[in-house]
Each structure stands twice: as C-alpha cells, then as structure tokens.
Amino acid sequence: MTTRIFLIRHADVQNPQRLLYGHLPDFRLSPLGRAQAAAVGQRLRGSGLSLIVHSPLDRARETAEIIRDQLKHLVPLRPEPELREAEFSRYLQGVPFWQIPARRPLWWVHKARRGLLPGDETVASMGGRILDVMWKVARERPDEVTALVSHADPLQAAWILLDGRPHKEREMYRKAVDRAGALEIDLEGDEISRMDYVRTPKVSLEAAEGSRPAP
Numbered sequence: 452m453t454t455r456i457f458l459i460r461h462a463d464v465q466n467p468q469r470l471l472y473g474h475l476p477d478f479r480l481s482p483l484g485r486a487q488a489a490a491v492g493q494r495l496r497g498s499g500l501s502l503i504v505h506s507p508l509d510r511a512r513e514t515a516e517i518i519r520d521q522l523k524h525l526v527p528l529r530p531e532p533e534l535r536e537a538e539f540s541r542y543l544q545g546v547p548f549w550q551i552p553a554r555r556p557l558w559w560v561h562k563a564r565r566g567l568l569p570g571d572e573t574v575a576s577m578g579g580r581i582l583d584v585m586w587k588v589a590r591e592r593p594d595e596v597t598a599l600v601s602h603a604d605p606l607q608a609a610w611i612l613l614d615g616r617p618h619k620e621r622e623m624y625r626k627a628v629d630r631a632g633a634l635e636i637d638l639e640g641d642e643i644s645r646m647d648y649v650r651t652p653k654v655s656l657e658a659a660e661g662s663r664p665a666p
Contacts, residue, residue, distance in 0.1 A: 452594035454638040456585050457495070457649070458609065459600045461506070461514040462487040462631040471551060472510075473544025474536055480513050483654065487631035488514045490652035492521025498596050502527055504588060505600035506534040514631070515600045533580040537604040539571045562620055574618040578608030585609075589638050603628060610634060613646060 463484035464472065472478040480488060491514075500522060505515035507530045515528050539561050546554050557568055566573030581601060588597050606628040613634075616622045628634065629651045637645040 453644070454589045454593050455498075455596045456589060456636050456638065457500075457596075457598040458581065458585065458606055458628075458634040458636065459491065459514070459518075459598055460603055460606055460628045460630055460632055461508075461510045461600055462491070462517075464510050464630075469547050469549070471540060471543045471546055471548055473540030474508065475544050476509060479509050480517075484510075484514070484630065485517055486654040487651060488517035489521055490654050491631055491633070492518035494649075494652060495598070496522055500526055500598060501595045502529065502588070502592060502597045503600065504529045504531045504534065504584065504597065506530070506536065506602060507532060508536060508602070511600045511602065515598075518598065518600075531584055531599075533584050534599060534601040534605070536602040537572060537577055539565075539568070540604075542570065565618075565620070572608075574608045574611055574623070577605050578610070578612040581605050581609040582612060585636070598633075603630075606634070613643070 463481045464478050465481040465484070466472060466478060495518065503515045503519055503526060505511045505528060511534070512530065519526055519528060542557060543551055543555050551558050560568055561571055565571055566576065581599070584599060588599070604623065607623050607626070610626055610628065611618060611622050626648070631651045633649040635647045635649050636643060
C-alpha cells in the first residue's frame, strides 16, 4: 500500500493593506481564498483523506476547516506548531510589502544568506521541520492519505530539500507553491516513490462571491 501526503499552502488571505502578516492573528481568508479552499476540499473528496494537520495560524486553520467541510466524512484536524510560518517573518510582520527594504533593513541580510541572523532559519532547518512532520504523520498513519497545511516559505524550503537543490535564495522562488497549491507525495516505506505539484484550483468569481460569510 502507498502512504500519500499532501503538503498544502493556505489559500488567499484578506489583506487590503498589503501587509506582511507573518505570525499576526486575525488574518483570515478572503472570499477568493474560501472558494479556493472549498475547491481543494472538493478535489480531495474522493481521496480517502483521513487527517488534516495544520499550522496554528488563522489562515492555515481556516483553510483546513473549509477543506474538511467538503469531504464525505468528518476527519480530525490537528494543529502542529512545526508547520508555522517562517520565523524571520516575525521581524517583518505588520509592514506593507513595498516598505520592507527601507523599514526592516535586516531583510537584506536575510535575503543574502538565510540563517545568518538570530531568529532566522536556514533553508535546511525551515524545510526540515515540515518534512519531519510529514515523516512523523506517515509513520503514525501508514497506507493512509493525510494533508498538511502550511505556508509558502516553509513549503518551498521543503521542496528544495526534496529535490536536492542548492540552498540558494533564488531556489526559494524558482518553483513556488502558490496559495492553495500543493505537493502530492507518495511514500513507500522510508522512500519517496512519487512527487507532483498540484496547481491552485481555478474558481469562478461567482464561487468567490458566494463564499462570503453571511452578514
């Protein structure tokens, strides 16, 4: 039997001020994000998904909940701190994206060499914590289908490790996990037998508008 794990990035976030939200609370999904998460759940409806493990941050938890709501049966949700956002984003958070280079000057050091600054993570440590959770869940639930919901930088670092690519900054963005995109990984024992990137599902404007919470 095959153990299958989906490494999913949270869906689109409501962020009209274009802030780097990092670890801040109360950044929830946009109407587009809720529609994306529902479409991911519909895509996984017949997969036999048995567990969703998610970052504790609001946007990841909400993505996991909406995916779960689309499934044929209720599956457990489990928060996992190791699936959290990149640690360096604590320094950047609360600042508009375009102001980061000026207002957060250590960003330049971070971009030049990840892990050099206190509180920053190397590609290996950031991606490694995602893969450690993946292997832990695989050992707990062999021959099952599970999903892990995390964030862009940790997932892209994990992809670098899985590919064996150089731990360079350009590699963090050369193969990006888009919002509500996923890596689909099959495991045979202690070996990875297959890995594919699953693109963000396309959703209509009507689906996004229909996903707005009731007033």
